[in-house]
Structures are given as structure tokens and as C-alpha cells.
Amino acid sequence: MVANSKHLIQVSEVVLPCSELESTLTFFTKNLGFHINSIFPADNPVVAVISGHGVRIRLESGGSGSPGKLCLHCRNPEEFSDGATELTAPNGTCVEIVEANPSLVLPPEQQSFVMNRFNKNDSWEIGRAGMLYRDLIPNRQGGRFIASHILIPEGGPVPDYVHFHKIRFQMIYCYKGWVRVVYDEQGAPFVMYPGDCVLQPPQIRHRVLECSAGLEVIEVGCPAEHETWADPELDLPNAKVQSNRDFSGQHFVFHQGANAKWNPWLMEGFEFRDTEIGTATKGLAGVRVVRPLYDSRPLVYSHSGEFYFFFILEGGVTLTCEKFRSQRMEAGDSCVIPAQQRYALTDCSDDLQLLEVIFPSELETQLHSVSVEDLINIGD
Numbered sequence: 001m002v003a004n005s006k007h008l009i010q011v012s013e014v015v016l017p018c019s020e021l022e023s024t025l026t027f028f029t030k031n032l033g034f035h036i037n038s039i040f041p042a043d044n045p046v047v048a049v050i051s052g053h054g055v056r057i058r059l060e061s062g063g064s065g066s067p068g069k070l071c072l073h074c075r076n077p078e079e080f081s082d083g084a085t086e087l088t089a090p091n092g093t094c095v096e097i098v099e100a101n102p103s104l105v106l107p108p109e110q111q112s113f114v115m116n117r118f119n120k121n122d123s124w125e126i127g128r129a130g131m132l133y134r135d136l137i138p139n140r141q142g143g144r145f146i147a148s149h150i151l152i153p154e155g156g157p158v159p160d161y162v163h164f165h166k167i168r169f170q171m172i173y174c175y176k177g178w179v180r181v182v183y184d185e186q187g188a189p190f191v192m193y194p195g196d197c198v199l200q201p202p203q204i205r206h207r208v209l210e211c212s213a214g215l216e217v218i219e220v221g222c223p224a225e226h227e228t229w230a231d232p233e234l235d236l237p238n239a240k241v242q243s244n245r246d247f248s249g250q251h252f253v254f255h256q257g258a259n260a261k262w263n264p265w266l267m268e269g270f271e272f273r274d275t276e277i278g279t280a281t282k283g284l285a286g287v288r289v290v291r292p293l294y295d296s297r298p299l300v301y302s303h304s305g306e307f308y309f310f311f312i313l314e315g316g317v318t319l320t321c322e323k324f325r326s327q328r329m330e331a332g333d334s335c336v337i338p339a340q341q342r343y344a345l346t347d348c349s350d351d352l353q354l355l356e357v358i359f360p361s362e363l364e365t366q367l368h369s370v371s372v373e374d375l376i377n378i379g380d
């Protein structure tokens, strides 16, 4: 078998048997818009080769086997088939009519409290291209959100290809090690170091090229399940650079932690560095790193947003949540706090750093008069 056969194979055909060639041929040409490439023998045709919509089909009269299934991806299925979603050709081939570019299905909000603990002995799930995964939100908030801690133990070239994701939101934060990546119209490949992060806007073509041994990243996406497509036609990097290119209303972001400015956070005694993902997504989502500035009096907050997730990058903090006991969280632990749930962060270590992902970027937050002690009692 020749591994790289693209220069040897000129064309491929799908063979469909049919008991009666003429009516099947008429269906494919008149109803579905295929055209005839070849038909023979002329006096009594038994084979017709037809093509259209990116596929070549060989109809064989008297052939054996299943009549098969053909899926037609249409720009406007209603217009094409008068609302029919499935047709049957005279030879029995099932023809499914589907939307070529279906809009993203976003599962309804289903917020709940999720605490995920990092245990070095936990088994990591094996994913694609030698990557190991920790699922940080196993309930996926009803399928709306996914957060993964991804580890690539072996350094070197990554067996990736140019691809893109059909998503509403996706960001990647470099936690440990380094990774070299390249993005469509965003210039030369670049290296992400710990503290750096990217916003991958919907359908931006990209490729992971190389990484250090022990690379760890945090990836957060919405919705949890999405389609990934390869783009074999595109070579990256490409010459054109358009850093402000619009991708479904979002811009690409490469945030470098080392150059970032720290600003006071809404929680007294903390400061944060913003990744500017809020601006790049027009307020859809925010991503920032938060650290304590000084010892402050403990305060109780809640939010009324769509999503509030944080991951402990360094240090430790005690999380007290209404309906849950106080819990000490350390590096590698993460949490989702649902809307309206009152919580407090106390006993921060000096080196604490939280990675925070919020929807929307201007998360509405309420300050409550209840004390942390009272919140603990509610929890008990």
C-alpha cells in the first residue's frame, strides 16, 4: 500500500447497484442535479457514471450489495427538497438532505456547583495526538461548557494539522512548559509560555507545531461538544497578516503574561491582569488572572452571570460556599460557582494566582452583608 497516494489515484467512485438503470439515472440527474459523465453500452446501457456535489457515482444495473446512503449538505434544504429531509431513489439509495452550515446548537443554561480536585495519581484520559486530559467540569453544565487540563508528557513536534473548530468560545492558557503555535493571518508561529493565553475565535484556522516535555494548558470552551474540521488546502503561516480580522464577531488574542498590567479587582484586597478577551469577544466572555494584594476583611459575594469558573494556578485559598462546607483549594483544583450562590474566598496564600473565566466579561456581582461565619453555618 502506498501511504502518500495522492499523486497516483486520479479519482474515486462510489458504486451503487440498481435493478433498473433508467429511472434511477433520471432521479439522480433531474431531481438531484447530477450530470452524466459516461453511459454504456450505448444500445442497452447497464452502467452510468454521474457526478455532482463533490462526488462521483457509478450506477451499475444488476450490481449486488447495498444501495447505500447519500447525504446532501445543502445551503438551503427547504428550497431544495420542499421540506423533505429524506428521499429514496428508485434503486433504494436513501438520500438525506441536511443543512450545509447548521447554526451552532447551544444547550440551555444548567448551572451547578462543581469542585474538581487535582490528584497527581488520578488517571488522565488519553486524547488525540498524544495528549492527556483531565475533565474539570464532568457535568459540562448541561453541555454548555467544557474545561480541560491538558498534558503533553513528551516534548517535540506535535502531530497536528491545520484545523478549525465550530464553537461559540474557546481559549487556551499555558500553565506549564511551552508550546509553539500558528494562526491564520496572525503572522509567524509564536511560542506561548506559562501565563500566556490565546482566544481562538470561531473557525480560525490554526496548528500546534511543537511543545516542551510536560506541557500543561487549560482549555475552556463553549459549547462542550463541537465539530473540529481539517483544512488541508491551507498552509500556515500564510503571508497575509490581518491581526484585527473579524471571526464571527470576535478577534484573535495573544495575551503575554509577562508584559501584562495589574489592576485592582472587584474583590477588595485582590488585583488582576486582564487578557483583553472581553474586548475581543465584544463582552461575551472574560479571562483574567487574579492574585491577592493585601490581607483584606473576608467578604461574601454572588454573581448573576452565565458562567463563573476558576482554576488555581499557584498557591491556595479557602472557598466557603453557601450549601457547601469550607474547602481548602490548592494548585490544580478548580471550581464552577453557579449564579446566585453566595461564596467567599479567604486565607489566601501569598503566592495565590487564580485563572478566572466568566460569561459575560462584565460579570454582575453582588456583595452580601452575611458574614463568612454565617455562610459556614448555612453550609452546615
Ligand SMILES: [Fe+2]
Pocket (backbone or CB within 6 Å): 163, 164, 165, 206
Ligand atoms: Fe484546535
